[in-house]
Amino acid sequence: MLALTLFHLLAAGFGSPITSQRSFEIDYARNCFLKDGKPFRYISGSIHYSRIPRFYWKDRLLKMKMAGLDAVQTYVPWNFHEPEPGVYNFTDDRDLEYFLKLADEIGLLVILRAGPYICAEWDMGGLPAWLLEKESIVLRSSDSDYLAAVGRWMRVLLPKMKFYLYQNWGPIIMVQVENEYGSYFACDFHYLRYLKNLFRQYLGNEVVLFTTDGATKVFLRCGALQGLYSTVDFGPGTNVTAAFSAQRLTEPQGPLVNSEFYTGWLDHWGHPHNAIPSSVVAKTLSEILAHGANVNLYMFIGGTNFGYWNGANTPYMAQPTSYDYDAPLSEAGDLTEKYFALREVIGMYKDLPKGPIPPTTPKFAYGEVKLMKVGMVTELLNDLSPSGPIKSIYPLTFVQLKQYFGYVLYRTKLSRNCSKEILFSLDAIHDRAYVSVDGIPQGILERNKLLKLNITGNAGANLDLLVENMGRVNYGRYNNDFKGLILNLTLAQDILLDWEIYPLDIDRAVQEGFSPKISGKKASAYEEPSFYTGNFSIPSGIPDLPQDTYLKFPGWTKGQVWINGFNLGRYWPARGPQLTLFVPSNILVSSSPNNITILELEKSPCGTQNCLVEFVDKPILNGTLLYESSSEKLFSKDLWLGPI
Numbered sequence: 001m002l003a004l005t006l007f008h009l010l011a012a013g014f015g016s017p018i019t020s021q022r023s024f025e026i027d028y029a030r031n032c033f034l035k036d037g038k039p040f041r042y043i044s045g046s047i048h049y050s051r052i053p054r055f056y057w058k059d060r061l062l063k064m065k066m067a068g069l070d071a072v073q074t075y076v077p078w079n080f081h082e083p084e085p086g087v088y089n090f091t092d093d094r095d096l097e098y099f100l101k102l103a104d105e106i107g108l109l110v111i112l113r114a115g116p117y118i119c120a121e122w123d124m125g126g127l128p129a130w131l132l133e134k135e136s137i138v139l140r141s142s143d144s145d146y147l148a149a150v151g152r153w154m155r156v157l158l159p160k161m162k163f164y165l166y167q168n169w170g171p172i173i174m175v176q177v178e179n180e181y182g183s184y185f186a187c188d189f190h191y192l193r194y195l196k197n198l199f200r201q202y203l204g205n206e207v208v209l210f211t212t213d214g215a216t217k218v219f220l221r222c223g224a225l226q227g228l229y230s231t232v233d234f235g236p237g238t239n240v241t242a243a244f245s246a247q248r249l250t251e252p253q254g255p256l257v258n259s260e261f262y263t264g265w266l267d268h269w270g271h272p273h274n275a276i277p278s279s280v281v282a283k284t285l286s287e288i289l290a291h292g293a294n295v296n297l298y299m300f301i302g303g304t305n306f307g308y309w310n311g312a313n314t315p316y317m318a319q320p321t322s323y324d325y326d327a328p329l330s331e332a333g334d335l336t337e338k339y340f341a342l343r344e345v346i347g348m349y350k351d352l353p354k355g356p357i358p359p360t361t362p363k364f365a366y367g368e369v370k371l372m373k374v375g376m377v378t379e380l381l382n383d384l385s386p387s388g389p390i391k392s393i394y395p396l397t398f399v400q401l402k403q404y405f406g407y408v409l410y411r412t413k414l415s416r417n418c419s420k421e422i423l424f425s426l427d428a429i430h431d432r433a434y435v436s437v438d439g440i441p442q443g444i445l446e447r448n449k450l451l452k453l454n455i456t457g458n459a460g461a462n463l464d465l466l467v468e469n470m471g472r473v474n475y476g477r478y479n480n481d482f483k484g485l486i487l488n489l490t491l492a493q494d495i496l497l498d499w500e501i502y503p504l505d506i507d508r509a510v511q512e513g514f515s516p517k518i519s520g521k522k523a524s525a526y527e528e529p530s531f532y533t534g535n536f537s538i539p540s541g542i543p544d545l546p547q548d549t550y551l552k553f554p555g556w557t558k559g560q561v562w563i564n565g566f567n568l569g570r571y572w573p574a575r576g577p578q579l580t581l582f583v584p585s586n587i588l589v590s591s592s593p594n595n596i597t598i599l600e601l602e603k604s605p606c607g608t609q610n611c612l613v614e615f616v617d618k619p620i621l622n623g624t625l626l627y628e629s630s631s632e633k634l635f636s637k638d639l640w641l642g643p644i
């Protein structure tokens with residue numbers, strides 16, 4: 001705290017150039033970092049501020065400090081901060097500077113991964129979807145429109161960050177340029193050089209700039225650039241000597257650095273939950289530290305993909321709402337057995353800080369909450385799409401509509417009577433469409449999976465497709481992930497024409513509250529996508545409420561859920577493995593009832609069973625599920641970093 005306060009005083013009061021009294025640099029002769037002129041090795045942990053409510057940043061950082069970490073590593077997701085071109089958001093949960101100040105106060109250094117691309121299982125790897133307004137754009141290359149957008153963004157971000165550099169009495173010791181660029185097809189050194197110059201221009205010549213790539217020659221070939229310190233990433237069970245000898249191919253001298261040592265692994269909907277035993281992680285961590293290497297544990301706490309922020313891999317597989325990652329601190333910030341196992345390893349190599357570790361926050365089972373149907377999406381269009389539909393002969397994508405996230409309703413009229421006629425497209429649906437004719441559900445189309453549907457209805461009936469953006473691809477060469485109806489659809493042989501397209505501002509409508517519609521439609525085997533609401537009060541007379549909780553969806557199928565207007569994310573218990581959503585206490589109130597809103601896309605339990613959701617005090621991230629395929633092996637750690 002002191003350091004930064006002093007800097008603020010100096011910066012505010014004196015206006016004279018600050019002579020650098022602190023330094024962080026590379027000692028090539030002694031193969032280490034130098035902090036203030038002394039050899040220094042860091043043990044760091046990843047935390048993404050974008051995946052944790054600001055309310056909990058301090059708690060998580062303190063727990064990281066008490067594990068013996070010297071530093072935290074965080075990504076800056078560009079699309080989180082520049083939702084529309086030239087519109088910036090650095091407030092509330094997006095207040096990056098506040099996060100840096102907290103880390104500094106707690107005594108943690110910061111390794112900043114500034115992008116522009118971050119991967120991170122985050123929508124489009126952090127790149128804003130509006131970049132796709134130029135359809136042919138080559139992302140992460142010297143494409144002039146891409147570079148111009150990157151230049152404008154870095155002109156906003158980097159001057160803010162300069163203030164927090166270690167040399168300027170802030171916590172940031174190193175800044176990463178791009179991310180695993182060697183895994184990308186473009187291999188454009190002009191682009192990497194452009195970024196290097198940009199970062200130097202705004203951050204100065206002193207700060208250590210670095211790159212990170214898979215620990216093999218093939219990745220380092222296109223990922224490393226002279227003037228950017230080249231580091232590697234690898235997980236538990238790897239031959240540490242061999243992995244660091246790969247780093248030595250590009251950095252014959254200097255500190256050994258593993259920038260992403262995997263403590264666990266990510267999940268996908270429809271695939272088994274991933275977990276890595278503590279003992280395996282602890283063993284390799286100890287080997288890395290015994291090598292005298294620097295390490296960042298990825299993740300130390302994973303957190304949550306609230307709202308629509310999850311990414312996806314190819315062939316298309318979306319990541320779930322939880323980014324628990326089987327990390328040492330759980331999604332909810334709980335101290336796990338892995339936390340203590342890794343803390344013990346760290347304690348063998350350095351002194352652990354004295355004092356109490358902040359305890360795991362208590363969880364509360366608020367119990368069942370009855371819900372009521374508000375109405376079908378198609379009945380609520382006045383609330384959801386107040387400006388009405390956009391007319392277009394051919395379908396428009398989300399980007400063409402300038403709606404980047406969520407759901408869009410595409411409507412056209414059947415031009416003749418249809419009886420079991422095939423609605424088809426090889427790859428038009430990104431990513432899932434809930435199809436109905438005049439309110440009668442016809443079924444679902446899903447990218448890469450369900451490509452055909454029988455349609456029955458009379459001439460003149462509305463053919464509705466509610467299309468869900470399930471998260472943009474964050475890794476590999478297919479980042480240009482357009483959403484919505486991205487190609488023509490055919491019904492029998494005919495291309496469907498004359499669309500009415502309703503952009504849906506669901507988040508605003510949920511925050512403002514719906515005017516209830518009583519549906520005249522009879523319950524049936526299928527249902528159209530519909531909204532449900534309910535409310536619950538925090539019990540009085542119990543101390544320390546509200547507390548964190550988890551939301552469970554008995555009998556529900558797939559959808560999106562909000563509490564008091566806060567978008568908690570997607571649920572999909574019909575596929576799994578995640579069965580409960582984390583609900584942080586800061587979104588709950590005790591002064592009045594709390595409102596729950598659910599958009600159920602497929603089928604609710606309301607017609608046949610109890611129309612309710614349930615708050616429980618334990619997460620279930622490994623529930624039984626409908627396995628999508630047996631291709632899980634394809635995404636083992638080795639191939640994950642493998643050539644594309």
Ligand SMILES: *[C@@H]1O[C@H](CO)[C@@H](O)[C@H](O)[C@H]1NC(C)=O
Pocket residue numbers: 089090091092093094
């Ligand atoms: C900025 O982000 C915060 C945190 O997500 C959000 O509450 C706020 O509404 C956003 N501001 C604007 C102007 O969109």
Ligand SMILES: *[C@@H]1O[C@H](CO)[C@@H](O)[C@H](O)[C@H]1NC(C)=O
Pocket residue numbers: 239240241242245
């Ligand atoms: C690890 O790699 C090194 C260097 O490539 C090699 O000498 C050693 O035998 C390997 N160790 C094991 C256990 O495979």
Ligand SMILES: *[C@@H]1O[C@H](CO)[C@@H](O)[C@H](O)[C@H]1NC(C)=O
Pocket residue numbers: 417458459
């Ligand atoms: C379409 O079906 C309706 C209702 O069954 C019928 O009245 C109408 O004549 C049919 N139109 C054509 C062109 O077959």
Ligand SMILES: *[C@@H]1O[C@H](CO)[C@@H](O)[C@H](O)[C@H]1NC(C)=O
Pocket residue numbers: 420452453454
């Ligand atoms: C469409 O209906 C026909 C006839 O009932 C059936 O054979 C076919 O499997 C159905 N196709 C799809 C994609 O559901």
Ligand SMILES: *[C@@H]1O[C@H](CO)[C@@H](O)[C@H](O)[C@H]1NC(C)=O
Pocket residue numbers: 394486487488495
């Ligand atoms: C849709 O079909 C029309 C007519 O064949 C064609 O001009 C247009 O490019 C197609 N649109 C897409 C996105 O394929």
Ligand SMILES: *[C@@H]1O[C@H](CO)[C@@H](O)[C@H](O)[C@H]1NC(C)=O
Pocket residue numbers: 370534535536593
């Ligand atoms: C809260 O839920 C109860 C039923 O559980 C309902 O009667 C009441 O209208 C709801 N209140 C609001 C503000 O929605």
Ligand SMILES: *[C@@H]1O[C@H](CO)[C@@H](O)[C@H](O)[C@H]1NC(C)=O
Pocket residue numbers: 513564565589592593594595
């Ligand atoms: C819940 O919804 C009711 C009715 O729309 C509203 O009056 C109340 O303020 C909401 N409660 C919260 C905590 O947002």
Ligand SMILES: *[C@@H]1O[C@H](CO)[C@@H](O)[C@H](O)[C@H]1NC(C)=O
Pocket residue numbers: 622623624
């Ligand atoms: C899920 O995880 C829990 C807690 O770790 C464990 O007890 C349970 O056996 C696991 N269930 C499955 C199906 O793997």
